[in-house]
Amino acid sequence: MSTLQFILENTTLDRTDARVILCHLIEKHFSWPRTALLSRNTEILNPFFIEEWRDLERRRLFGEPVAYLIGMRPFHAIELRVNPSVLIPRPETELLVDIALERINELRCKHPTKKIRLLDLGTGSGAIALALAHADPEIEIHATDISFEALKTAQENARYLNLYEQVEFHLGSWYEALDLSDTKQFDVILSNPPYIHPADPHLNQGDLRFEPVAALSDQVNGLNCIEVILKDCLQYLSPGGSIAIEHGFEQAASVSSLMAQNGLLAVHHFADLAGHPRVTSACSPTL
Numbered sequence: 001m002s003t004l005q006f007i008l009e010n011t012t013l014d015r016t017d018a019r020v021i022l023c024h025l026i027e028k029h030f031s032w033p034r035t036a037l038l039s040r041n042t043e044i045l046n047p048f049f050i051e052e053w054r055d056l057e058r059r060r061l062f063g064e065p066v067a068y069l070i071g072m073r074p075f076h077a078i079e080l081r082v083n084p085s086v087l088i089p090r091p092e093t094e095l096l097v098d099i100a101l102e103r104i105n106e107l108r109c110k111h112p113t114k115k116i117r118l119l120d121l122g123t124g125s126g127a128i129a130l131a132l133a134h135a136d137p138e139i140e141i142h143a144t145d146i147s148f149e150a151l152k153t154a155q156e157n158a159r160y161l162n163l164y165e166q167v168e169f170h171l172g173s174w175y176e177a178l179d180l181s182d183t184k185q186f187d188v189i190l191s192n193p194p195y196i197h198p199a200d201p202h203l204n205q206g207d208l209r210f211e212p213v214a215a216l217s218d219q220v221n222g223l224n225c226i227e228v229i230l231k232d233c234l235q236y237l238s239p240g241g242s243i244a245i246e247h248g249f250e251q252a253a254s255v256s257s258l259m260a261q262n263g264l265l266a267v268h269h270f271a272d273l274a275g276h277p278r279v280t281s282a283c284s285p286t287l
């Protein structure tokens, strides 16, 4: 006899994971709300439901991330579709979105009529660009990625979230992806680049084993992508514009030196909820 109650009492999965997967399945199969996990937990489930549950339970026990199994991940105030071609957006990256919103507010106070232009380098699922587009419909947003499949996922997310008009997507490496005929600079540049050292054992653990390695590691020294992004950023930042980069908690000092070496000012670290410095921002000189 299979009911939601029976499944929850007998699975060896982590309880939270089991609940998230079951909520996804009851919505998909029956269009029931999440509350059905309690209110309809004694109803007999059909064989298609049970078959799919067993498949997802087996894959989760094998280690596949819940976000890939259900194809969705909440991020900031939006929900993103995700698949193994994109990094699963992390809560730490929401910090980058909040820093950008604060910076945009400051810029608006100084220049109320200016159209703010923002660039998200290495957009993946579109997490940063789309969370910002959702939060502020007035920003002009450009997003790049070197992965065709990732950019396709970001574009699908933009369509599904009805934000397609506001974000322009560019395929290619960092700034090279941008249209050369577009000479206008950006007021804010953001990036969560691959920053894990290739020898870091975490790459072979947990969810990371299933995520695209090119989204996680630069395959050099963990700082290579950040160096490339910072080397050319003054060319693309408007005077007094801001850049903010996510990095590993042991990379803050190296990132601030790189920022200073590349002529950026007002370097500032931001800590995640655990108190580790995970984002560093800086400004370009004003004219």
Ligand SMILES: C[S@@+](CC[C@H](N)C(=O)[O-])C[C@H]1O[C@@H](n2cnc3c(N)ncnc32)[C@H](O)[C@@H]1O
Residues within 6 Å of the ligand: 086, 087, 088, 089, 090, 093, 121, 122, 123, 124, 125, 126, 127, 128, 144, 145, 146, 147, 150, 172, 173, 174, 192, 193, 194, 195, 214, 215, 216, 225
């Ligand atoms: C850590 S993931 C971040 C994804 C997304 N911004 C997020 O925060 O969830 C890094 C992204 O950078 C992209 N990437 C790697 N090398 C790149 C390059 N040379 N130019 C542009 N994007 C690159 C990867 O494909 C991946 O989508």
